[in-house]
Amino acid sequence: MPRKKIIAGNWKMNKTAKEAKKLIKELIPLVEKSKADVVICTPFTALYDAVRLTKGTNIAVGAQNIHFEEKGAYTGEVSADMLVDIGVKYVIIGHSERRQYFGDTDETVNLKLKTALSKGLIPIVCCGESLQQRELGVTNELIRTQIKAAFAGVEKEQAKNVIIAYEPIWAIGTGKTATSEQANDACRVIRCVIEEMYNKSTADSIRIQYGGSMNASNAAELLSKPDIDGGLIGGASLKADEFSKIVNYRE
Ligand code: 13P
Secondary structure, eight states: OOOOHHHHHOOOOOOOOHHHHHHHHHHHHTTTTOEEEEEEEHHHHHHHHHHHHHSSSEEEESSSSOOOOSSSSOOTTTOOHHHHHOOOOEEEEEEEHHHHSSOOHHHHHHHHHHHHHHHHHHHEEOOOHHHHHHHHTTTTHHHHHHHHHHTTOOOOOHHOEEEEOOOOGGGSSSSOOOOHHHHHHHHHHHHHHHHHHHHHHHHHOOOOESSOOOOTTTTTHHHTTTOOOOOESSSSGGSSSHHHHHHOOOO
16 A cells, blocks of 8 residues: 655744644645645744634644653653643654754653553654764764664564654755755665564655755655655744645645
8 A cells, every 4th residue: 555645743842832823724725735745843832722723624733852751750841641631643763853952862752652552652753864973974873873773673564554754964944955865765764674673564664754944845755755655844834834835745
C-alpha cells in the first residue's frame, strides 16, 4: 500500500494564541482538499485553541516537545497526559534545536518516544547531521546511531506508528535545502535501519519526512522522491498561503 504523505508545520516559538487563531482560520479552507495528512505543531499556549478551531477539519494538532515522566516536580515541563487531555494528537521529539539548546540527547529522545507511544500520541522523531558531520562523511553513521538509539526498546507494533523527520541541521532556517537526492538518500538510510531493527513491512509502512528550508517552490521535487513521505516545515508554515501551497503540492 502506498504511504500517505504527511505535511507538518513546526511553528517553533512563533505566534501568540491570538495570532495562531488567525493563521488557523486562514489555513482551514486552503488545505481542506489535501491528499496528504496535515499537522500543525503550535506553541503550547496555542494548542488548546488550535484543537478547538480545527475540530471537524482535516488539520491535526501537535506539540513541539514533551517530558518523558508522567508527572511530578519538573518545573516548566508539559506531560503527555496534559496534551492528550486537550486533544493533541502529535508531538515532535528530539528536534535539533532542542538537542542543541535544551539538552535533549539520544537517551532522552528514546524516553520521550516511549512515553509518547504509551500515551497514544503520534511522535515525529527528528534526526539529522550538522554541516561538519556531513563534510566529514559521517552522515549515514550519525543517522543510524540516532535512529537506533531513539527506537531502542520500541516494539514492532508501535514502531510503524512513528513518523521520522530527517532534518539536516545545515538546511534548517538557512535557505539551503538539501538536494532531493541528498534528502532521499538519507531517508533511504533511515528506512534500511528500520528494516534491520524490525522487518521489511515496518520499513515499508513507516513514514519519513524531510525538513530544512522546504517551501512552496521546492516541495514538489522533494516529495516526488520514493523515500520522502512528507515534510516538516518551519518558516514556510507560518504563512497560510505558503504552507497551503506545500500541502497542495502538485504530484
Ligand atoms: P525551516 O523550514 O525554517 O528550515 O525549519 C525546518 C525545521 O526545523 C522544521 O522542524
